[in-house]
Amino acid sequence: MKSYQPRNKEVKHLRILLHGPVGAGKSSFINSVDSALRGIVTDRAETDATSGKSFTLKYKTYKIEKDHQSFYSFVFNDIMGLENNADNGVHVEDIKLALRGHVKDGYKFNPYGPLTKNDQGYNSNPSLDDKVHVLVCVVPVSSVSRLDDKVVQKLREVRLAASDLGIPQLAILTKVDQACPEVRSNIHNLHKSKKLKGQVEKFSAMLGIPIKSIFLVKNYESEISTSDDISRLILTTLRQMVTFGEDYINDM
Numbered sequence: 001m002k003s004y005q006p007r008n009k010e011v012k013h014l015r016i017l018l019h020g021p022v023g024a025g026k027s028s029f030i031n032s033v034d035s036a037l038r039g040i041v042t043d044r045a046e047t048d049a050t051s052g053k054s055f056t057l058k059y060k061t062y063k064i065e066k067d068h069q070s071f072y073s074f075v076f077n078d079i080m081g082l083e084n085n086a087d088n089g090v091h092v093e094d095i096k097l098a099l100r101g102h103v104k105d106g107y108k109f110n111p112y113g114p115l116t117k118n119d120q121g122y123n124s125n126p127s128l129d130d131k132v133h134v135l136v137c138v139v140p141v142s143s144v145s146r147l148d149d150k151v152v153q154k155l156r157e158v159r160l161a162a163s164d165l166g167i168p169q170l171a172i173l174t175k176v177d178q179a180c181p182e183v184r185s186n187i188h189n190l191h192k193s194k195k196l197k198g199q200v201e202k203f204s205a206m207l208g209i210p211i212k213s214i215f216l217v218k219n220y221e222s223e224i225s226t227s228d229d230i231s232r233l234i235l236t237t238l239r240q241m242v243t244f245g246e247d248y249i250n251d252m
Contacts, residue, residue, distance in 0.1 A: 001037065001235070002066060004242055005073050006249055010128045013063070014074040014245045019095055019158060020138035021151050022081030025174035028219040029138060030062050030076045033238055035220045036231035037064055037072065059098060059107045059121075074242055077132070080109040084150040092154050096161045099135065101126025128252060134170065134245040135162045137207065141173035141216065144199045144206070152206060159207055166251075168244035171214045172237060173203065183218075187229045190216055215240070 006014055018026040034042045044062065060078050063071040079098065083089030093114035097103050107121030115122055123130060137155060139147070147155075162169055173196075177184040180193045190196065196216055204211045215237040218230055 001072060001074075001238065001242070004246075006246065008128070008249045008252065010252075011133070011249050012073070012129050013071075014133050014242060014249065015061075015077060015129070015131065016074060016134045016136060016241050016245065017077045017079065017095075017098060017132040018136050018138050019079050019090075020082065020155070021143070021147065022083055022089060024081065024138040024140055024143075025172075025219050026081070026138045027078055028221060029172060029174065029217065029234075030078060032217075032219040032230075032234050033076070034062075034064050035226055036234045036238075037066075039226055041220050041223055041226060057108055059103045059105060059109070061105045074245070080111075082151050082154050084148040092157050092161075095158050097122075099132045099162055099165055099167060101128075101130030101132070128249065132162075132167060133248050134241050135159075135167050136241060137169065137171040137209070139171065139173055139203065140175040140179075141196060141199050142175060142179035144173065144203045147206075155207055159209070166248065168248050169209060169213065170237075170241060170244065171203065171207070171209045172217050173199065173214060174217055174219055176216050176218050187218060187227075187233075190218075190233070213240075 018029065020026055031043055034044055057080060062076045062078065066072050080090035088111050090109050091114040094109060097115055102123050103115060104121045104123050159169060176190060176196060180195055182189040183193060200211055200214050204214060217233050217237055220230065
């Protein structure tokens with residue numbers, strides 16, 4: 001990751017967009033990548049464990065510091081969470097606009113209506129660098145069987161839009177320790193768990209994302225220091241995102 005540079009000179013940073021239902025762990029994953037790469041637990045992307053509503057209200061780009069003078073050559077975009085109610089959460093049309101680079105950094109999402117060409121937050125002439133190069137769907141693993149039908153439909157609509165644009169897609173199933181006691185006691189049991197394997201298969205069938213592109217991850221949430229075992233899962237997932245994204249921008 002430290003040596004990675006996009007080969008396509010039109011792209012300064014590989015752009016990774018995280019989307020999913022409210023409370024899925026999108027912001028926590030950004031913090032976890034930051035923590036794993038820096039070796040200290042960080043909390044740059046604000047999270048909220050109590051409200052039940054999306055804590056992320058703006059379209060925000062996060063760069064990860066490599067050292068005191070430079071950043072890694074990939075960025076994350078955090079986005080408001082999806083909800084089943086039409087008047088709450090991010091609009092699917094806003095995510096589609098973000099995929100094409102039309103949403104400016106800092107735009108505050110409006111639950112009552114999507115971004116329009118007349119809004120200040122609309123980027124009318126996006127460069128390849130502004131566009132999304134990898135789309136990542138984030139869902140708590142224990143919520144797979146309980147996802148609201150309307151949320152599933154929105155996830156499918158976003159997936160179809162990204163597919164039409166040729167954007168590579170992955171999924172992260174988070175909070176594995178909360179879903180499986182064996183994993184909570186020992187993270188090495190992650191890929192031995194039949195329960196988690198079943199949830200991966202169910203999610204794959206639900207959205208059509210290949211099983212090999214679905215990653216089980218534990219974010220840094222209650223920890224006060226980093227762990228090689230947790231960081232390894234996070235960085236393996238990150239490496240696959242960068243690999244997929246690099247292939248995409250080289251094909252553009």
